Amino acid sequence: MARNPREFLKYLLDNLEPLLEISKERRRFTSLDEIVLPFRHALDEGAQFGKRIADMKHLGILIPAAGEWVMPAYVRDFLQRLQQNYTASAPGIVRAIVNQLQETTDRLREALDHPDVNVSERRIEGALREADELFSDAVDRLEQTCLAIEAEVAKYRAARDLRKIKESLRHLLDLYENYLHPLVDVIDLNGLFITTSNRLLRCCERLLEDPVFPAALAEKARISLDTVLWQRERTLRYTASMRHELEPLYQIALRDSKIARGINRVHALYADAGEALIGLHALARVEDGKEATFFCEQSIANEFRRLKGYKPPLPPLLSPFSPSPLALTPQYRQLREELLNETFVPDLIDWLRKRCGTAHADHSLKCVSRLYFECGDCMTANETDRLYEFENVTVEARLWEWRNTDGANRRDQ
């Protein structure tokens, strides 16, 4: 069976997801339907499953073993390692590695400060090697995280199925909030990663410049310096590009998630409609208006002209004559006080009319009405009606008498 490595790799790339699913457990397949199942989960309906399975057998990704189909151990190992590369590192681990690097760099600097000690050379060499390893480890993990993000972003962009899009968006939210964002804090310009790598670079420069240190050590320092410089540059650029790529998708994911949550909440509010709905409606301001009755070409022109030519009114001019006192209608409270001093009034409306004036009938009649509610026991209506003349109207009303026997007590109330 001829196995073309290019075809093999192409097949792996095209069918990575179902193959990872198959490689998870040491699965053995007895029928074609069992093999198709992971493909059906991962790929669209239009995919040619029959051809894919035939290619898989042809490329040796599935081999026959005792009447069953199995994935060879080397393919399984390869896929599992590949999967590890797509696993984001927890930011805590990266931070711990960078912390460890900081301690090692401190140790290296201490050793450089005391080059006269006998064991110093070995200590410097050991610390430098350890720092190199830790730095590479941190960089590898950062790149691994970026790779995982890149893969997820590609997955999101390629997804056509709603379930996969939602899953991918959820994963992107998680990657951004729990992985990329904390990592950016670590590798930020003022972050621990840059500070520590700067210290390491300074140590390397000292080893290179100071003739006290042997040439072999200086050579190692030169290699470390170059490696740290370019690896750091590459990682920072890679992380920045990932951040740039993920940020808008994160915003979309965040927005969609909020909308979905909002829809659920609104559904819940309507299912149990009560006062809470008013709160919701306060958020939803959709204005409504009737046809404007005042709007026509002429009126808008007039309005516009009026607004443009508007001048505030001038204050009134003062007259040389002293102003006459204003004739004010007495307030109800005053009238009531005055009335409480009277023990007997034969015609209450007439009494009020004389004090309030005949210009307006309603003030006098309102007073009668209020007095009736407040001091009703002092008022007695006669059987006879009377006509009361006011300036604009003649009012026909009952003749009311006022008798106040305990005026003092009422005033206290």
Add this chain to the structure above:
Amino acid sequence: MGPTAEINESPHQAVQLPPFLSEAFHGLRKGRHICRADGRVWFDLRDNAEQYQLIFTALGYTLTSHPRGFYYFSQGQQTRSDALSRLVYFFACLFSDLDQGRFNAGDGRWVDTLTCIEFDMASLTQNMFAASDRQRVFDQLNVTPDSFDKSIIASLVRYGIAIRLDGARLRLREGVYRFLELFQKCGEDESSSKIAQPAAPAETFAESDDDEDEVTGEDD
């Protein structure tokens, strides 16, 4: 008002008004959301935005320009509570359906393609009343499958939030993003507590009883 509308204040001074002031004002005053699909009126609003702002502010209205490129009056009469309730619930159901992949819209990325989706009226109505819990709520809101078009779709068209393509299809316009933003606001954690508390009634529905009969959703 014709395209050469102007006010002659004096022989030497003339104030030019935007050519589509009348159409824009009539639409906006009715609560319409004017978007690009409104053609010349929208272009006039966009090109003379400053002048429009000045005129409408002087008349006591606030013209708002939404980042999605549509215009509306943001200070006006609040829609009647039951009409608003119907619209909000309709959108809750519609967005929920879109989010669950019904209507085969936008490959799951429906939020940004909302104004490109064409809804078949029959299937839209059918979907709205498919679930019994929805039916129950619509019953409370006095909406039946028969009155669905008149009570909800007609209002949407009147406010410029949707457009009827022909008798049987409907397309949403940019104004729908105001509702989408409402749902986004509701979904924010901090706003959930606000929703739970009823707002002051005076600010919420400052509408007199006299207006109620006239504000019902009659299509133009």
